[in-house]
Amino acid sequence: MTTAKTLLEIKDLVKYFPVYSRGIILKKVVGSVHAVDHISFTVNEGETVGLVGESGCGKTTTGRLIIYLEKATQGEILFKGENILNTFKKGKKEEKLALRRSIQMVFQSPYASLDPRMTVYDIISEPFKIHKHVPSDEWKNKVYELLGLVGLEPYHAERYPHEFSGGQRQRICIARAIAVNPKFIIADEPVSSLDVSIRAQILNLLMDLQKKLGMSYLYISHDLSSVRQISHRVLVMYLGEFVETASSEELFDHPVHPYTRALISAVPIPDPKRKTKIILLPGEVPSAINPPSGCRFHPRCPYAQKICSEEKPLLEKVHANHYVSCHFSEKFLHNA
DSSP states (O other): OOOOOEEEEEEEEEEEEEEEOOOSSOOOEEEEEEEEEEEEEEEETTOEEEEEOSTTSSHHHHHHHHTTSSOOSEEEEEETTEEHHHHHHHOOHHHHHHHHHHEEEEOSOTTTSSOTTSOHHHHHHHHHHHHOOSOGGGHHHHHHHHHHHTTOOGGGGGSOGGGSOHHHHHHHHHHHHHTTOOSEEEEESTTTTSOHHHHHHHHHHHHHHHHHHOOEEEEEOSOHHHHHHHOSEEEEEETTEEEEEEEHHHHHHSOOSHHHHHHHHTSOOSOTTOOOOOOOOOSOOOOSSSOOSSSTTGGGOTTOOHHHHHSOOOEEEEETTEEEEOTTHHHHHHHO
16 A cells, blocks of 8 residues: 655744734734644645635635745745745746646635636636746647536637636636646635535536546635535644644544534534534634634633633644544543
8 A cells, every 4th residue: 555645744834914003104013813823734645635614714824825825924835845935935937937837726706716808718828828838839729628627618718707607617717727737726615606506516526637637635615515525634723723633534423622513513414304413602703813822712612621721732643643632632532
C-alpha cells in the first residue's frame, strides 16, 4: 500500500486584520480581528479536505491566504515542500506564474466572478494569454475541450454569462480554473448559491475531474451534507481555530467535540420517519476582535467547566487520525 504524498502543508498560519479608531486625519490601531489563529494542516495528492464552520470562523480567509489574495501575519505555506509565501514576496515573475498555474480558486458566487462583458470563450482563454502555456492556434480547440470536461457544449463559447443559469456559470468558473492544469484547487462554497438538485451535479463534476486530472481540493463550506459527499478528511473550524479534525467517515459517525455535534445535528436527514435531536447552541459567536480566554467555544458550550475558561485545550489525538481540542474529549469519545 503506497502512502500518499503531501502536496500542501500549512504550518502555524495566522492572519490578524487591524482595527482602527475613528478619525479623519490620524487613525490608530486599537485592536485586531483574529481571523485565522495558529492553524496547521496538510492536503495530500488526490485528496479532498473539507473545511467547515459557521460564517465568520475564518474558512474563506484561510483559502485566500493560501492563494495569496491575503497576506499572512505569520506562518508557512509549503507547496510541494517549497515555501510559497517567499516566492510570492520575492520570487521572479515566472516563478509566481508557475505557482498561480498550480493553485487555483473557484469562488462562491458564479454571478460576481465572471465578467459580464466577456464571452465564455474570452473568459476561458484569458489564462492562455496570461500564462502563455497554450499556443494561440490551439486556443479554440482547448476551450472546446474544457467546455466538454465541465459538461457544456462548444456553441456555449460564444455566449455571455447572463445567458446561463447559476449551475452553468459555476461550470464556466470551474473550466476557467482548470484551464492552467492546476494541481490544487480551493473551492470556496462553490454550491452554496445553487439549487439542491444542481448542487449534486456540481459536486459530482468536481469528483469526476479529480479522478481524470488528479487534482487535490480544499473544499470550504458550511453545508455538511456536501462536505460528507466530497471530502476524504474534514477540518472543523471555530473562531479562527480548529476544534476537531478526522476522516470524513469518522467525523460524521463519531463526532466528539460539542461544536461538531451541534453542526452535524442540524444536517437534514432525508427520512421523515427518523427522528433526530437538534442541538441548539446558546448565545452568539463571540467577537473575533476579543476572543474568549481558554477554549473559545466555552461561552456557548453546555458542558463547560471552570478549566475551559482558564486553559486553552490542545488539539490532541483521540483515535487514529482523529484530533479534538477539548478538555473533556475522553468523556465525549465514549459517548460518541
